[in-house]
Amino acid sequence: MSSPRAPSRRPAAPPSRRGPSSLADVASLAGVSSGTVSRALSRPEMISEATRSRVMAAVERLGYVANGSARALAARRTLTVGALVPRFGTSSFPTLVQALESTLAQGGYTLLLSAPEHARAHDPALLRTLLERGVDAVALLGAEQPPQTFSLLATHRVPFVMMWATHSDQGPCVGFDEHAAAALVVDHLADLGHRRIGFVGGRTADNERARARWRGLLAAVARRGLILADAATIETDYGFREGYDAMSVLLERAGPITAVVCGNDYLAAGALSALNRRGVAVPEAMSLASFNDNDFAGYLTPPLTTVRVPLQQMGEQAGHWLLGSLRGTSPPARPAPLPVSLVVRATTGPAPAARR
Amino acid sequence: MSSPRAPSRRPAAPPSRRGPSSLADVASLAGVSSGTVSRALSRPEMISEATRSRVMAAVERLGYVANGSARALAARRTLTVGALVPRFGTSSFPTLVQALESTLAQGGYTLLLSAPEHARAHDPALLRTLLERGVDAVALLGAEQPPQTFSLLATHRVPFVMMWATHSDQGPCVGFDEHAAAALVVDHLADLGHRRIGFVGGRTADNERARARWRGLLAAVARRGLILADAATIETDYGFREGYDAMSVLLERAGPITAVVCGNDYLAAGALSALNRRGVAVPEAMSLASFNDNDFAGYLTPPLTTVRVPLQQMGEQAGHWLLGSLRGTSPPARPAPLPVSLVVRATTGPAPAARR
DNA sequence: TTGTATGCGTTATCAC
C-alpha cells in the first residue's frame, strides 16, 4: 500500500514499516520485560511512574496496537458484544442498534452486528457465528428464539438480554408494555367519541411485536366496547407504500369507520398520504393515530397522533444491563418495563357523529 | 444460569454442562488427534470420509463451537470487518450499513460496527479499537479521515474502502458523482423555466458529503445561469424539524424564488410540511426537489421529485470490494462511481412566470 | 515494583 521510498538516513521508520509490533517489541525498546509492558497498559497502578512513561513512549514510537485475539485468548474476554437483530422493514432498527452501540461503546465494548433478513432471522448458525467470534455478551431481538439459542448461550456462559420483549422465563427482557401502549391510543379515540375503528398493522404471523400490538389493541377495543370489524383490519408489511395501499383498501371496504389506528408510523404516513390524495379530510372525516417507531410523526400534514415507543431507551437499557452484567459483581436486577406516552396531534379529533 | 439438577443416570449431559468444549475434547471423544479435528472442520477434503463423520458426530454431541480468538491468533485472521461510520442525523446510516453487513455476511464475514456521534467521529482511538479487535478489513465513511488513519491501516496491512466518496489518493472509494446528481435536479428545474431558486442543505463545515452536494449545486446553477441568492440558502442539520424551520425562514426572507432544492429527503419532508401548512400550493406557487437518502419521497403529498442516491448499492459495492480484496488473489479494480437518476414526481412543475 | 514462565485453543509444518 505504501510506495517504496528512498532509504532515509534514520535507521528505521517506526510506523508503517513491517507490520504491527508486539508486546515484545515494545518491551525491548523500553528495556523492560513484556510482562511489565502488559501491566503498564492494562494495570497502570501496578507500575512505577518512571517505567510506565518509558513504556508509553515506546508504545507511541512503535504505534503499538494490542492484538485483541491474543489478549482474548489469554484473558478470556473479547470486549465485544454481539447483537442479533433481524431487519424488520426499514423501521426501528437504526434507533435501537445505535443506542445499543453507543451505550456499549461508553463501557469500552464494541458491537458485533448480525442483521439477517427476516427469513434467516431464526437460523441458529447466526448465534453460533457470534459465539465463535467470542462475544462476551449478546443482545437479541424479541423473546421468541430458536430452540438451541438459550442452551448455546448457557454452555458458553454468555450473558444476554432480549430486547423489545417483556416476559420470558429464559432470561431478562427490556421492553415496554404493548397493551398499555394500545390502551393509550384506544382510550384516546374512545374518549373522542369514536365507535367504529379500523387497524392497519404489521404481520402478526412472523413478528411477535406486531402480534403483541395487535393483541393489546384487541383488548383495549373490547374493554371500551368499540367495534373493530374484520373488514376494517389489515395486516401488511411495515412501509409507506403498504400503508398507502392498505388505507386505499380500507376506504373501499371498511364501512362506516371514523378512525384508523396504524401499527407504526411508516404505515401511518402512507395511510395519511392516501387520505390526503383522495381528499378525505383528516381528522374531520377520518381520524388517524399510530404507534411511533420513528421520528417524523409530527412533521406530516396534519401531524400524527402517536404513542411514543421508547426505542432509544430500549437500546440504552439493554446496553446498560449487559455492561452491568459484564462488570461481574452481581447480575443486575431485571430491567423494568419502559414507560410509553401518547402524543396527541392534529390527526385525531371528535368522531363525526359526536360533532355538532 | 442453568439451575442444578438431580444427577441423572447418564454419566454426562453433553450440552450446557461445563462451559464450551475445545478441539481436544472433540478429538478425544472421536478418538483422533486434535489436528485431525481441525482439518476435518476447515479442510474436509483432506480427511477420509470415515473419520470425518466420526469427528462431526463428536462435534454435534458436544455442541462444539470453535474459539475464534485462538483461531484468529493462529490463522492470523478474524473473519471480521470493521465499519466506522458516524451517525450523521437519523438518515442514511441504516441503509448503508445494512447493505454492507448483508454483503459481508454472504462472504462469511461479520461486521464490527463503530458508530460514533458526529463530534467523536474523527477520534483516532475508534479505528485503533477496531484494529485491536483484529478486523481483517475496514470500511470508512468519507475520504476525509484523521491523519493517522491511513498509516495505521498501512502498518496493520488492513485493506479498506472509503464509502460515499469519489476521489482519494489514499485508497479506493465507492460512491457516486454528487455534481452529476446536482446537475440532474438543477437541469430539471431550469428546463421547467425556474430562474430563482433556493436551497436548504446540510452543514458543509463538518460534512464532506453536504459540501460536495453544495458545490455540485453551485456548479450546476452557474452553468444554467440560475440565481441562487444568499438569502435563499440555508444550512442546517438533516432532520424534519430543521427542514420545516428552514422553509419557514425561506418563505419570509428569500424573495421571489419559485423552487427550492433540499439537501436530503428529511429536510424536504419538513419543508413540504411547512408549505402545506401555510397553504403555499406545491408545485404551483413553489416547486420542491430533493436528494433522496431515504425511502419515503414518493409517499408524501404531493410526492417528492428526487435524485435517487444509491445508498444500498454503495454498501454492497463496498462489501464486495472488501471481500474481493480479502480473498487475496489480486486486489480488485477500483470501484466505478455508481449511477444516479432523477425521479420526477408532483412536487415540481413549470415556473409560474412560464405558465400561461 | 519487576521479571519469568506457563497456558489460552487453534492452525500449520513437519514427519510418519
Added chain:
DNA sequence: GTGATAACGCATACAA
C-alpha cells in the same frame, strides 16, 4: 490420511 509439535501474542500466577 493422520499424529506430534511448534508457533500465534498476550495475561497472569509466581518468584525475586
